[in-house]
Amino acid sequence: MNRDLLAWLCTAFLAVGYLHLCRLIGSRGGLPRYLTRKIIHIGTGPIFMLCWPMYSESHWSSVLCSSVPALATLQFLAVGSGWISDPKLVATSSVWCTDPNVPNPVQRTGLRQELLTGPVLYGLAHVAAAALGWRRSPTAVVALCALCGGDGAAELGGHWLPRVALPWNRQKTLGGSISAAGGAFLLSSAMLSFFGGLGFLYRPSPKLLLGAALAAAGVESLPLGAWDNAALPLAIWVYGVAAGWQ
Ligand SMILES: C/C(=C\COP(=O)(O)O)CCC[C@H](C)CCC[C@H](C)CCCC(C)C
Numbered sequence: 136m137n138r139d140l141l142a143w144l145c146t147a148f149l150a151v152g153y154l155h156l157c158r159l160i161g162s163r164g165g166l167p168r169y170l171t172r173k174i175i176h177i178g179t180g181p182i183f184m185l186c187w188p189m190y191s192e193s194h195w196s197s198v199l200c201s202s203v204p205a206l207a208t209l210q211f212l213a214v215g216s217g218w219i220s221d222p223k224l225v226a227t228s229s230v231w232c233t234d235p236n237v238p239n240p241v242q243r244t245g246l247r248q249e250l251l252t253g254p255v256l257y258g259l260a261h262v263a264a265a266a267l268g269w270r271r272s273p274t275a276v277v278a279l280c281a282l283c284g285g286d287g288a289a290e291l292g293g294h295w296l297p298r299v300a301l302p303w304n305r306q307k308t309l310g311g312s313i314s315a316a317g318g319a320f321l322l323s324s325a326m327l328s329f330f331g332g333l334g335f336l337y338r339p340s341p342k343l344l345l346g347a348a349l350a351a352a353g354v355e356s357l358p359l360g361a362w363d364n365a366a367l368p369l370a371i372w373v374y375g376v377a378a379g380w381q
């Protein structure tokens with residue numbers, strides 16, 4: 136079988152399999168919904184990027200690979216708009232915020248329309264990173280790591296660390312922002328080592344990487360709602376251009 140076709144099947148299988156595994160762990164293991172959702176949020180990008188080396192050097196391989204998140208994004212659009220019904224997808228992607236310290240607890244409505252913002256932007260970020268950046272671009276890799284490791288770790292840090300509200304956004308915390316910077320830095324370092332080790336890209340200096348992680352945490356701390364899924368990768372894209380990354 137053609138190498139790219141096999142790689143595409145593997146990517147699609149992993150996408151469906153990972154989502155099902157997370158749902159299973161959530162329902163059987165009794166994990167709170169926010170945690171299941173964050174495990175999906177953090178794990179999807181790295182798993183997606185781990186698939187990139189399977190593809191050939193063909194010009195079309197990045198486009199083919201990006202069709203997997205594109206199909207997922209189309210599904211979010213179809214379910215969010217009510218064209219097709221998928222209550223399980225709505226349940227996985229949205230959750231009522233149960234944190235008593237949050238001034239406005241109704242952050243997640245549980246309505247299908249919620250898929251049209253956070254998850255659609257999340258999916259589009261994956262499409263853009265693969266189609267426009269791909270495995271030779273440190274910018275694309277760091278952008279996805281900031282979205283998954285940074286934004287994902289922020290909510291976990293906010294839940295688990297002592298609550299010290301940020302002066303410019305009382306709904307977010309210092310612990311959440313430190314976790315965002317740490318998550319973005321650690322995941323970026325790991326993924327860049329992976330791609331660097333395979334000879335796809337040069338590794339940016341740790342100092343510049345730390346700068347990117349802090350920039351990501353800064354953007355994440357703003358009151359952007361679900362738009363942070365677009366703002367974070369875009370901010371890293373600007374940072375990457377300024378830093379002279381590819
Ligand atoms: C819950 C999600 C986004 C909401 O963002 P936020 O409001 O918490 O900031 C993520 C939903 C992810 C989705 C169910 C699955 C996405 C699939 C994907 C784009 C394809 C990746 C393929 C790979 C091989 C795993």
Ligand SMILES: Nc1ccn([C@@H]2O[C@H](COP(=O)(O)OP(=O)(O)O)[C@@H](O)[C@H]2O)c(=O)n1
Pocket residue numbers: 234237242253286289290291292293294306307308309310311312315355356360361363
């Ligand atoms: N810097 C941060 C980010 C999030 N959080 C916590 O995580 C919750 C959800 O964060 P968020 O609104 O960014 O959620 P997503 O849109 O990223 O899913 C917030 O209401 C806070 O309780 C935090 O404490 N500090």
